[in-house]
Amino acid sequence: MSGIEGIEGIRVSEAPEDLVVYGYDASGLEQSPALVAWPESTEEVSRLLKYASKRGMPVVPRGAGTGMTAGSVPLKGALALSFERMDRIIEIDADNLTVLVEPGVINAHLQAALAPHGLFYPPDPASLKTCTIGGNVAENAGGPSALKYGVTRDYVMGLEAVLASGEVITTGVKTHKGVVGYDLTRLLVGSEGTLAAITKVRLKTLPVPEHVATLLAVFKELEAAGKAVAEITRAKVIPRTLEIMDKKCIELIEGYKPVGLPVGAEAVLLIELDGHRQAVEDEAERVTGVCVKLGAEVRRAADAAERERLWEARRAISPALHNMNMHKINEDVVVPRDRLPEMLVYLAGLSESSGVPIVNFGHAGDGNIHVNIMASKEDPGHARRAEGLLGEMFAKVLALGGTISGEHGVGLTKVDYIGMEVGARELDLMRGIKEIFDPRGIMNPGKVFSIK
Numbered sequence: 001m002s003g004i005e006g007i008e009g010i011r012v013s014e015a016p017e018d019l020v021v022y023g024y025d026a027s028g029l030e031q032s033p034a035l036v037a038w039p040e041s042t043e044e045v046s047r048l049l050k051y052a053s054k055r056g057m058p059v060v061p062r063g064a065g066t067g068m069t070a071g072s073v074p075l076k077g078a079l080a081l082s083f084e085r086m087d088r089i090i091e092i093d094a095d096n097l098t099v100l101v102e103p104g105v106i107n108a109h110l111q112a113a114l115a116p117h118g119l120f121y122p123p124d125p126a127s128l129k130t131c132t133i134g135g136n137v138a139e140n141a142g143g144p145s146a147l148k149y150g151v152t153r154d155y156v157m158g159l160e161a162v163l164a165s166g167e168v169i170t171t172g173v174k175t176h177k178g179v180v181g182y183d184l185t186r187l188l189v190g191s192e193g194t195l196a197a198i199t200k201v202r203l204k205t206l207p208v209p210e211h212v213a214t215l216l217a218v219f220k221e222l223e224a225a226g227k228a229v230a231e232i233t234r235a236k237v238i239p240r241t242l243e244i245m246d247k248k249c250i251e252l253i254e255g256y257k258p259v260g261l262p263v264g265a266e267a268v269l270l271i272e273l274d275g276h277r278q279a280v281e282d283e284a285e286r287v288t289g290v291c292v293k294l295g296a297e298v299r300r301a302a303d304a305a306e307r308e309r310l311w312e313a314r315r316a317i318s319p320a321l322h323n324m325n326m327h328k329i330n331e332d333v334v335v336p337r338d339r340l341p342e343m344l345v346y347l348a349g350l351s352e353s354s355g356v357p358i359v360n361f362g363h364a365g366d367g368n369i370h371v372n373i374m375a376s377k378e379d380p381g382h383a384r385r386a387e388g389l390l391g392e393m394f395a396k397v398l399a400l401g402g403t404i405s406g407e408h409g410v411g412l413t414k415v416d417y418i419g420m421e422v423g424a425r426e427l428d429l430m431r432g433i434k435e436i437f438d439p440r441g442i443m444n445p446g447k448v449f450s451i452k
């Protein structure tokens with residue numbers, strides 16, 4: 001417990017072993033903070049921010065550190081504000097289909113708490129067993145079911161947050177409608193800890209669908225898999241999930257955690273449909289027809305155990321990539337769904353011409369591809385070549401009408417590229433908004449924009 005004036009009684013640490021643990025995330029970058037704090041209430045968060053504000057000390061809000069863009073990696077001399085002890089589910093309001101939680105609640109724990117009420121919270125990042133709702137809100141996280149159900153922002157009804165000054169604000173409403181004033185809730189969603197520290201979140205929930213069907217479509221041609229994505233929605237079916245894994249990805253998974261994926265196939269689509277039983281069966285038939293027409297073989301998970309095995313395979317991609325013992329440059333670009341075939345073919349060509357392995361998987365239904373450019377840890381020339389592909393790839397994505405990040409945010413790793421997508425005037429407006437929320441610039445500095 002702290003004996004430091006202003007933050008007495010709050011759990012903090014300056015021990016080197018704590019500082020190391022709170023200095024990294026899934027981006028692979030690291031930098032230890034000067035102090036770690038584990039507040040247990042909004043009042044403690046407020047006192048910590050007043051303390052930091054007085055000293056001009058950078059503050060880095062932190063969930064579980066699963067972020068891909070170094071959002072929770074501190075700058076030198078920072079206070080790491082860990083929300084792991086603010087993990088209470090405060091209220092499940094089943095009649096109004098809402099839930100009020102603290103930011104440190106793990107996504108999967110919320111799902112488990114909602115299940116007995118026959119409810120679920122749709123945003124389901126593949127990291128759901130570890131990532132927090134606060135981190136999901138700050139990144140506007142998506143997940144495999146975003147195609148049908150949308151992303152975090154579509155479920156956040158209101159927030160409580162603490163400003164850099166220590167003042168507590170509440171935004172939004174408890175009702176399903178509300179249009180009074182500017183939408184500060186949406187402004188804070190996706191703000192990557194740069195505007196305020198989020199201390200409570202009110203979310204929408206939905207009734208659990210009655211029936212689910214899981215299909216695996218195996219393609220001999222990568223382009224055909226890309227085409228199937230747009231053809232499925234053109235056939236007026238919106239699957240809950242429509243995930244793609246390319247040939248390299250399938251080989252990696254089978255080498256790491258074999259589940260019987262078809263090694264040798266150019267790509268597979270993992271397709272899940274949910275809703276009323278008869279509607280799901282009709283849609284499964286229609287989707288199968290579309291894929292078969294494009295030359296695919298379609299298998300269907302016979303039961304829940306087989307479905308879970310397929311999802312385990314999907315979730316094994318990240319660890320399997322780490323197993324390659326290369327530096328992973330992980331991007332999450334998005335292109336309009338009908339440009340997906342062109343993007344996939346482009347990426348295959350880029351890998352071949354540069355000699356840099358590129359492994360692709362992701363939320364194909366959203367046009368959102370996780371592009372993993374694998375750089376050598378030993379050969380600096382190879383690593384430079386891999387790094388150099390980024391700008392070229394982003395330019396292609398933008399030319400196709402896409403965006404350079406669908407869900408991982410800008411953080412630190414994309415600060416140099418934000419200007420490729422966002423205009424100078426728009427960036428000025430964003431900086432202006434930050435200055436109003438955080439005049440001393442202590443909230444997660446260096447993220448989203450470079451420090452001027």
Ligand SMILES: Cc1cc2nc3c(=O)[nH]c(=O)nc-3n(C[C@H](O)[C@H](O)[C@H](O)COP(=O)(O)OP(=O)(O)OC[C@H]3O[C@@H](n4cnc5c(N)ncnc54)[C@H](O)[C@@H]3O)c2cc1C
Pocket residue numbers: 025026060061062063064065066067068070071072083103124125126127130131132133134135136137138139140141142143144192193194196197198199318407408444447
């Ligand atoms: C294996 C794996 C799979 C993944 N799959 C997906 C996926 O499918 N979809 C997806 O969108 N992402 C995915 N991610 C990325 C990551 O899990 C998400 O970005 C997640 O939302 C981060 O949550 P976190 O609790 O780990 O936050 P952290 O990484 O700790 O923080 C992320 C950002 O949020 C800010 N922040 C955290 N808490 C607060 C708070 N209370 N108030 C204000 N700011 C805060 C931090 O400052 C930082 O900028 C994946 C990551 C991994 C490692």
